[in-house]
Amino acid sequence: MSTITPIASTRGINQELAENKVTVEIKPDEEKAHVSAIWEQVQEILNQSLINSGITKQRVETTEPEKEQTSGKILVAPGIPMGNKEYEERFGNIDLEYYRKQMPPELFKVFVRHAGSIPGKPKVDVVELTSDFEV
């Protein structure tokens, strides 16, 4: 069974234990994509460990950043990191937060995965390109 008691002791937070409080700081793994479901499981395991160890009945609150910058990249949706330049080109003038609120998470994810995924140029004419099929 998992427990965080030894970690709490070695970090010297006995004063907090005496006050029936535990501070837990969790930083997302910078190398991996963030998945909300996994994040929720981490939080649940920590809370269950605290309850089982009898340290506290207080729930641990951790937060998953919505638009986190990792290694200079913007996390547009879970598993979709994007460099600043690419983000500007694809979504610089688009209110993605509005779409994030309006679409179910999985739909938003595939929407941002594909919108503007091919780097074009200002002089590209998509009507001209698609019309060539006809001649």
Added chain:
Amino acid sequence: MEYTDWQPTMTIQSPVYLDANVLVGTTVSNHPLYQSCVKLTAAILIAGVNVVISVLSLDEAMWAIAKLSYCQLTNNPSKTHWNKKIYEKWCDQIFENHGSWITAVYEMVKDWKNAGVDIDFAPSIDSEYGEVIAKAPDYMRQFRLTPADAFHLAIAEKRAKTFITADSDFSKLQRNLPSGDLTIIHLPKPLHHENSPAR
């Protein structure tokens, strides 16, 4: 039928048939119609309408993106000459440099469907093929449309209430709009660069 330019506040009636230029326009960034295409597709996805796609649109999209790859490899504009012979000559380089681009539109549509979007492919049954094939030559003659455009219009008329396209050739229909309840929504080129956040 009705013909109108697209406005962001417009109500779009389901089912919606998407022309290849809208699908390509959403997948390729930076071009003048990109923001309009993204706003439009987002509105369609949010509205939860039935989206109709034809194999003709996917075929056109693949050909268009193969040409886009050629244009970028050779630094040519979109209107540069492009045909089967040029494609065959450049095929290896296109796939070597931009292989994943070729199926980008199909992958997008497939992922939309897997994420719950109501997508149908048309024509889907023999009787629909028959009606579309019978109607397309009429539109070719009546409106001087190319065979591909005539097929898009016939498929849209058969399966959708709304046909969305960026191709201004369909404006020819305004002279003598055929009967029926199809609305053709044209995506116009922006007069200037859009700088405000888009919804």
